[in-house]
Amino acid sequence: SQQGEEDPQALSIQEGENATMNCSYKTSINNLQWYRQNSGRGLVHLILIRSNEREKHSGRLRVTLDTSKKSSSLLITASRAADTASYFCATDGETGANNLFFGTGTRLTVIP
Amino acid sequence: DAGITQSPRHKVTETGTPVTLRCHQTENHRYMYWYRQDPGHGLRLIHYSYGVKDTDKGEVSDGYSVSRSKTEDFLLTLESATSSQTSVYFCAISDSTGTNQPQHFGDGTRLSIL
Numbered sequence: 001s002q003q004g005e006e007d008p009q010a011l012s013i014q015e016g017e018n019a020t021m022n023c024s025y026k027t028s029i030n031n032l033q034w035y036r037q038n039s040g041r042g043l044v045h046l047i048l049i050r051s052n053e054r055e056k057h058s059g060r061l062r063v064t065l066d067t068s069k070k071s072s073s074l075l076i077t078a079s080r081a082a083d084t085a086s087y088f089c090a091t092d093g094e095t096g097a098n099n100l101f102f103g104t105g106t107r108l109t110v111i112p
Numbered sequence: 113d114a115g116i117t118q119s120p121r122h123k124v125t126e127t128g129t130p131v132t133l134r135c136h137q138t139e140n141h142r143y144m145y146w147y148r149q150d151p152g153h154g155l156r157l158i159h160y161s162y163g164v165k166d167t168d169k170g171e172v173s174d175g176y177s178v179s180r181s182k183t184e185d186f187l188l189t190l191e192s193a194t195s196s197q198t199s200v201y202f203c204a205i206s207d208s209t210g211t212n213q214p215q216h217f218g219d220g221t222r223l224s225i226l
Contacts, residue, residue, distance in 0.1 A: 031212055042202055042217030099170060102155040
């Protein structure tokens with residue numbers, strides 16, 4: 001399977017702390033995306049990073065990509081209770097098909 | 113939020129019955145996708161469409177069929193539902209090839225097959 005794997009599976013932090021989630025994948029990619037899912041809702045796109053990029057920022061989010069290690073990390077700085085959600089990475093396949101392959105997610109709980 | 117509506121939002125049915133889930137979009141996006149989400153598996157692609165009447169299989173297509181007769185509607189059919197198809201089903205859309213564009217998701221259909 002080309003599915004990515006997030007680590008840790010669950011993370012609990014205090015409001016104001018930083019949260020780091022990692023994603024590892026198995027095949028070569030063209031790009032990698034991160035999504036957030038609030039309980040009972042659909043996924044919301046956060047950020048896309050291309051294989052020739054090493055770091056990307058969006059507000060309080062920072063994503064890194066290391067293609068040599070086939071891994072990515074998502075950092076949320078100064079976390080808020082509203083950041084409580086599951087976070088998923090998604091990669092495309094080396095075939096270049098239209099499919100995205102999602103990991104199993106990290107469940108983040110931010111304690112007020 | 114992208115204009116994506118999934119119906120029904122919840123459904124309980126019995127093994128062997130046919131089930132059709134509907135995804136409706138108001139964004140005029142070309143690509144539409146059906147995923148299922150199960151604990152321990154993340155989201156897995158069932159089928160996708162790249163235009164009216166143009167569809168293709170995803171990773172877990174067995175037991176499912178799809179149809180797209182209009183740009184705005186993408187239907188997922190379980191011809192004879194089985195308990196293994198109990199899941200949460202998500203529809204997604206994208207404006208271009210999904211791998212280099214974000215996908216926008218509906219809020220899901222929770223399907224229970226008894």
